[in-house]
Every structure is written in structure tokens, then in C-alpha cells.
Amino acid sequence: MNAPSQPKSLVLASSSPRRAELLREAGYRFRIVHPPFAEPEVPPPHVDPTAYCESLAYYKARSIEDSNPEDTILAADTITVIDGEIFGKPVDRNDARRILRRLAGTCHRVITGVAVLHPETDLRLMGHSVSVIHMRPLSDEMLESYLDTGQWEDKAGAYGIQDHGDAFVESYDGSFSNIVGLPMELVRDLFCRWS
Template sequence: MATRNRIVLASASPRRLELLASAGVEVDVFPSAIPEEEMPGETPGDHVRRLARDKALFTAGRTEGRFFIGADTVVVCDGEIMGKPVDAVDAERMLKKLSGVPHEVITGYAIFDKERDDALCDAVTTRVFFKPLRDEEIAAYIATGCPFDKAGAYAIQGGAAHMVERIDGSYTNVVGLPLCEVVEALRRLGAMG
């Protein structure tokens, strides 16, 4: 890919890379290394938009390219912002909280255009409904190791698919990147034909 219009994904997520590839978006990967801490008084939407923008800008300052895609996903249940679990106990706590109740998956995305020195930022929300989970289901899922790098301790595209009764909104958003919105934003910015 020519450096002039090179698109860089500021994420190590294989799911985000696969989603972009499925839409024909060629990207190079250069993960950001910023802390994903919440700021006081920040709404979940503000939180993910800020982190997405910070990730894109971090990477833009460290590698060549023109367009830099940053993203951050959180799960919100009863007002709690759930990022990635810190350990098995935290994963179990999250999954028990999600059991049988609806929650929201919010992904913020940012596309920074280095040539214009401007970023397009937004967030997409999907409502997810889990079935009531049995303790043994939760334990078996945690034993797979899958929950540990996922917001809310689950991956809809993997071993947790059987836990989801339904979703209202973007499926790819729950996977980690609202693909329709990101591809359209790339087109608007001139990154794609």
C-alpha cells in the first residue's frame, strides 16, 4: 500500500482486522499503547470516543501513513462500564451480572486524517440480550480463556454465541468495530473509492 494513502489500524485486535479485511479495506497494523482508564464524569460514549481518538493519534505520531483507525469497545450493564476482565474472578462477576439481562455494547471509533490534521469520531451502540446463564456454563466458558481480552468478558462471534438470545443493532459493533459506519467514514474521507 502506498504510504501516501496508507490506512493504519491502531489496534492489535484480530477481530477488527478480520472485519476490515472482510469489507476489502487493506490496513497495516500498528497497535497503540495508551491506558484505557475512565475519566471522572465521562459517559460511556464519551469514554470510547476519547480512547478511539487517542489511539488513532498515538499511532499517527509513531508511524507513516495518512489514515489512522482507532477503536474502543465497552459493555455497559446497569450503569457499570465493563472493560476487559482482570482475572477469572472478574470474568465470572461480569458474566453473572450480564446473565438474563439486556446490556449495551458501545464502540467508539476515530479515523484521523494526518494530511488534514483532523479526526472523525463517533460511537455506535448495540443492545444485547443474554439468556440466563448457569454457573457451569460460565465456568466452562471462562476455562476456554476466551473472556480475558474481551470487553464484558465475552465474544459473540466465538464461544459465547449460545449465550445471546438476540441483539438490537449492529452485529459487527458487538464484535468490536461498527463496520458499516467505519467503511462509510473512510469513503467520506477519501480513504477508499
């Protein structure tokens, strides 16, 4: 299957196997380069969540542009937001527990910022996608059992809807691929705008 608006030479600036899988499933051909950009563990105070995740995606892409000057670079960053509080990836099990307790039984947003750069032509496109998650309340037993799986590691909000975390989700509104970590509708739109 050919992906719509396939860039000639596409590089995914990501260490996420989920993002690579989504791109592959959509029919895109690409290389993976792990960006050296280190995300801050704590977002700056009073930052706009959508601008924040777009800027993280942009700086991930920028961190590999010198070594990939002729390629189209795609990068993304996903955060979870409730009442203005931003949650990225948990730093450890205790942090994952804290995040999941905060999110349990609530309605919260998952926002993914996406950046597409082409250094040779100075192309810079960015956007974001927002999905809303309605999460079930979690018992202590359910929470600890989930934490024991290690599935919380490397996931914004400490859960993945595509893994065991789907048992936590009562319903969602918006893009499923956004919740997984790469909103394919937005990616297609950005590639179409570029071509």
C-alpha cells in the same frame, strides 16, 4: 473485492485480531500498528459511555500518529454498559466471572467508539455505534465451563459473540460487527465523509 472509500494508506491502530479480520473481510488494505496507549482499568465515575469509548479510540489513534504522519489511522474501542455501569476487558478470571454474572439474564448495550485521524491534513473524525444484547441467564456450571476456555480474555464484557459467547446471547439488535468490535457501517461512513 475493493472496499468503498479505501484510504490511500490505512493503518489500523489495534492489537485486536477481530478488528483486523473485519476490515480484511470488507476488502480494505491496511497495515497494523499496535498502539502504546494503555486503557484505564476503571473508567472515571459519572462519565458518558459513548463519549468515553470515542475518547479511548481517539487516544489510541493519537498514540501512533507521530510515527505515521502521512497515513490514515483507524482506531476503535468497545465497551459493555448496563444501567450506566461500564465494563471493558476483564483484568483476570475473577473479574470476568463478576462481569458475566452482572450481565447474565439482562439486556445491555455494546458501544464501540471509532476514530479516524489523518495527521498530515489534521483530519479528526469520530463516531460510535450501539447494539443491544439480550443475554440468557447463566448457570454456575455454564459460566465456569466458559471461563475454562479462556475465551473471555481481551474481550469487552468478558464474552465474544463470535466465539463460545454466542451461546449466551438470546438475541441482539443493531450491528453484529459492532458487537465483535468494529462497526463496519460506521467505518464506511467515516471514510466516505473523509473522502
